[in-house]
Amino acid sequence: MRTVSVIIFSILASLVAAETHTWYFNTTWVTANPDGVFERQVIGFNNSWPLPTLRVTTGDTVNLYLTNGFKDANTTLHFHGLFQNGTNQMDGPEMVTQCPIAPGDTFLYNFTVTDQVGTFWYHSHTAGQYGDGMRGLFIIEEKQKSDYPFEFDEEVTLSIGDWYHKDANVLKPKFLSRYNPTGAEPVPQNSLFNDTRNATWNVKPDTTYYMRICNVGGFASQYLFMEDHEFEVVEVDGIYVQPNVTNMLYITTAQRYGVLIHTKNDTSKNYAFMNLFDDTMFDVIPDDLVLNSTNTIVYDKSLSKASEYKVDDLEFLDDFYLRPMTNETLMADADHTITIDVSMENLGNGVNYAFFNNITYTTPKVPVLGTVLSSGELATNAYIYGNTHSIVLQKDEVVDIVLNNHDAGRHPFHLHGHVFQLIARGEESEVDIDYDPANVTLPQYPMARDTVFVYPHSYIVMRFKADNPGVWMFHCHIEWHLEQGLAILLIEAPEEMQKTESQQFTENHKQVCKNVGVNYTGNAAGNSVNFMDLTGANVQEKPLPDGFTARGIVALVFSTIAGILGMIAISFYGMADIKDIDERVMRDMNVELSDSEESAELHDMGEASSSSSPAK
Numbered sequence: 001m002r003t004v005s006v007i008i009f010s011i012l013a014s015l016v017a018a019e020t021h022t023w024y025f026n027t028t029w030v031t032a033n034p035d036g037v038f039e040r041q042v043i044g045f046n047n048s049w050p051l052p053t054l055r056v057t058t059g060d061t062v063n064l065y066l067t068n069g070f071k072d073a074n075t076t077l078h079f080h081g082l083f084q085n086g087t088n089q090m091d092g093p094e095m096v097t098q099c100p101i102a103p104g105d106t107f108l109y110n111f112t113v114t115d116q117v118g119t120f121w122y123h124s125h126t127a128g129q130y131g132d133g134m135r136g137l138f139i140i141e142e143k144q145k146s147d148y149p150f151e152f153d154e155e156v157t158l159s160i161g162d163w164y165h166k167d168a169n170v171l172k173p174k175f176l177s178r179y180n181p182t183g184a185e186p187v188p189q190n191s192l193f194n195d196t197r198n199a200t201w202n203v204k205p206d207t208t209y210y211m212r213i214c215n216v217g218g219f220a221s222q223y224l225f226m227e228d229h230e231f232e233v234v235e236v237d238g239i240y241v242q243p244n245v246t247n248m249l250y251i252t253t254a255q256r257y258g259v260l261i262h263t264k265n266d267t268s269k270n271y272a273f274m275n276l277f278d279d280t281m282f283d284v285i286p287d288d289l290v291l292n293s294t295n296t297i298v299y300d301k302s303l304s305k306a307s308e309y310k311v312d313d314l315e316f317l318d319d320f321y322l323r324p325m326t327n328e329t330l331m332a333d334a335d336h337t338i339t340i341d342v343s344m345e346n347l348g349n350g351v352n353y354a355f356f357n358n359i360t361y362t363t364p365k366v367p368v369l370g371t372v373l374s375s376g377e378l379a380t381n382a383y384i385y386g387n388t389h390s391i392v393l394q395k396d397e398v399v400d401i402v403l404n405n406h407d408a409g410r411h412p413f414h415l416h417g418h419v420f421q422l423i424a425r426g427e428e429s430e431v432d433i434d435y436d437p438a439n440v441t442l443p444q445y446p447m448a449r450d451t452v453f454v455y456p457h458s459y460i461v462m463r464f465k466a467d468n469p470g471v472w473m474f475h476c477h478i479e480w481h482l483e484q485g486l487a488i489l490l491i492e493a494p495e496e497m498q499k500t501e502s503q504q505f506t507e508n509h510k511q512v513c514k515n516v517g518v519n520y521t522g523n524a525a526g527n528s529v530n531f532m533d534l535t536g537a538n539v540q541e542k543p544l545p546d547g548f549t550a551r552g553i554v555a556l557v558f559s560t561i562a563g564i565l566g567m568i569a570i571s572f573y574g575m576a577d578i579k580d581i582d583e584r585v586m587r588d589m590n591v592e593l594s595d596s597e598e599s600a601e602l603h604d605m606g607e608a609s610s611s612s613s614p615a616k
């Protein structure tokens, strides 16, 4: 009898222990100077920046009241990596799972963190805002320290990222412009290490630190390495892995690594902790951009800071070969295979867009979750979701996403609401190599995570089970590429969502929709009478006219730049210093010209539509 009551008591105690964390955050512009060279406006919470690290214990509930304190912008908040099982409307992406929050309004993010532990983060999921600083870490701790499947003495967080001196709302229109025909992404002014530079990390000797690392940047991947110290990787994106020791990590935007770092006994020296931009992602490397940044592991404050530590090669841990600690095996063969090819092209307005299978994601007039919940049986018909590139999944089917990258860049892809098994990844290539199952042996214990990168002109294959009803975005986590439309939506078990009480819009959510003037019922066009009628829906721009070649775009652009804008558009990207800018643009757009033709042709093209000489 006594034992029974003790057991009941401990069960009750563990239930009672689950906490509700209530946070009130108001988005406000504040000034900050994280890189130490330029003060600018950044997005803070309650007049403070950097944003707080939010900490919960697995099983806890979050009640985060987000007030939009901006005068002239909508906002939203996404909790990156959280499954939001049963609470799809709390996931965050604007016009996908929720209505945008209007200035002055408040949205309650109310969800419970079940079955997840590890290193996560949160960020705005509204146009470019997280590049202005609206992001922070979200840590899910184990209930007790003894629940961690490894030992450590202390825990420490570390964010890395890229940093721009201009606001996203200045950069975005210039990026998505026909004066930027190759889609060259704005190059950041600096990298950040824990929201600063030249940072110091004070350590104790002979101590094991569990360091939770996250790249909160919007564009560039970074290499991370230390002088004479090693990382023992134990967690990636909230999945424990069998310990793997490495000297170097390669971290794309949105990826997280949990590592153990054991400090030395000897305190007679301080050591370098380097973060290095992956400069292959930049179209141009401005002379004053610091690629290698030196921070210091401080054993003794009275000793000098570390100087730059260089390595001979950039051989980093290949996450493909990590193995989950649970030894979870490859899932059964897919019931449903989604093959998507990445490309980047100009449409008829001259702007460079990003595509999956020639479709560029276009915002609907009703949040897609609202369409699911209001469309009855038609919810399984992808047509009603318009130009959102939506794909309907059956409950519990095994899904493969085969992604062939027909672009020359590395891209980090993220799936909301799931981790997936990374079951194939091709090597970097100069010509397109598509996934060929006959040529690939799948791993027995595949790595699982929520964000992975694909190499240029190569492929990745991701496998997951559709066991989380919801509308989940799959997109490139380079914010510029998301703005270019590099996204699809997975509509997972829509009938299930319709039947589930917790999936229905909360009263608060409906009010937020009303206040911002967005319908939460109807198809992508906002038609709630005839769901098959998409009249008035947003559609992607028309293609360039037939026969309108890349060479034509170059001519158009350079004559316009020369004739109307002068050097403004070019100097914007810091490209003015580059003598062969026009040749580079032509090469990127596959315009073939022989050496002798080059200057003459360009000159003619410039003359043809304007009387001034071409930019050179």
Ligand SMILES: *[C@@H]1O[C@H](CO)[C@@H](O)[C@H](O)[C@H]1NC(C)=O
Pocket (backbone or CB within 6 Å): 034, 035, 036, 037, 196, 197, 198
């Ligand atoms: C980092 O060092 C550079 C170069 O000395 C300096 O310009 C910058 O202000 C420093 N930044 C911070 C945040 O300390």
Ligand SMILES: *[C@@H]1O[C@H](CO)[C@@H](O)[C@H](O)[C@H]1NC(C)=O
Pocket (backbone or CB within 6 Å): 026, 027, 028, 067, 068, 069, 070
């Ligand atoms: C939020 O911040 C804005 C801008 O500073 C301010 O006008 C507003 O009163 C604040 N709202 C709340 C609820 O604190």
Ligand SMILES: *[C@@H]1O[C@H](CO)[C@@H](O)[C@H](O)[C@H]1NC(C)=O
Pocket (backbone or CB within 6 Å): 071, 072, 073, 074, 100, 102, 516, 517, 518
């Ligand atoms: C907020 O979103 C609504 C609905 O899409 C739109 O009409 C409005 O212009 C947006 N407000 C701002 C300030 O961008």
Ligand SMILES: *[C@@H]1O[C@H](CO)[C@@H](O)[C@H](O)[C@H]1NC(C)=O
Pocket (backbone or CB within 6 Å): 063, 108, 110, 111, 502
């Ligand atoms: C949060 O959601 C739960 C589950 O639906 C509900 O019981 C609770 O009342 C909500 N909290 C608030 C503050 O609305």
Ligand SMILES: *[C@@H]1O[C@H](CO)[C@@H](O)[C@H](O)[C@H]1NC(C)=O
Pocket (backbone or CB within 6 Å): 156, 157, 158, 159, 194, 200, 201, 202
């Ligand atoms: C990074 O910043 C956080 C928050 O201020 C701090 O707790 C942590 O110790 C810092 N990490 C390092 C490596 O200095």
Ligand SMILES: *[C@@H]1O[C@H](CO)[C@@H](O)[C@H](O)[C@H]1NC(C)=O
Pocket (backbone or CB within 6 Å): 206, 265
């Ligand atoms: C560091 O010191 C501790 C205690 O003094 C000792 O147990 C340990 O073996 C030493 N480690 C190394 C790497 O020398």
Ligand SMILES: *[C@@H]1O[C@H](CO)[C@@H](O)[C@H](O)[C@H]1NC(C)=O
Pocket (backbone or CB within 6 Å): 276, 291, 292, 308, 309, 310, 311, 312
């Ligand atoms: C940056 O770091 C890499 C790797 O250590 C090194 O090869 C390169 O020379 C460094 N560049 C500069 C400018 O220090």
Ligand SMILES: *[C@@H]1O[C@H](CO)[C@@H](O)[C@H](O)[C@H]1NC(C)=O
Pocket (backbone or CB within 6 Å): 242, 243, 244, 245, 316, 317, 318, 319, 321, 322, 323
């Ligand atoms: C560690 O990673 C390497 C590749 O970087 C891989 O070959 C090896 O199998 C991994 N070991 C474990 C235990 O995960």
Ligand SMILES: *[C@@H]1O[C@H](CO)[C@@H](O)[C@H](O)[C@H]1NC(C)=O
Pocket (backbone or CB within 6 Å): 325, 326, 327
């Ligand atoms: C997973 O496999 C490894 C290596 O075979 C083994 O050491 C470990 O105990 C296994 N873990 C579990 C949870 O089965």
Ligand SMILES: *[C@@H]1O[C@H](CO)[C@@H](O)[C@H](O)[C@H]1NC(C)=O
Pocket (backbone or CB within 6 Å): 341, 357, 358
């Ligand atoms: C995309 O468009 C290209 C060129 O028109 C065509 O060759 C290709 O088959 C299309 N791809 C898909 C998946 O529709």
Ligand SMILES: *[C@@H]1O[C@H](CO)[C@@H](O)[C@H](O)[C@H]1NC(C)=O
Pocket (backbone or CB within 6 Å): 433, 436, 439
């Ligand atoms: C098979 O894969 C190898 C590299 O793993 C690649 O070099 C080769 O081109 C591929 N063959 C085909 C037919 O795709």
Ligand SMILES: *[C@@H]1O[C@H](CO)[C@@H](O)[C@H](O)[C@H]1NC(C)=O
Pocket (backbone or CB within 6 Å): 083, 085, 115, 417, 418, 467, 468
């Ligand atoms: C969501 O919850 C259901 C029911 O509890 C469970 O079967 C499923 O595995 C969960 N999915 C995820 C991604 O956690």
Ligand SMILES: [Cu+2]
Pocket (backbone or CB within 6 Å): 410, 411, 412, 476, 477, 478, 481, 486
């Ligand atoms: Cu991308």
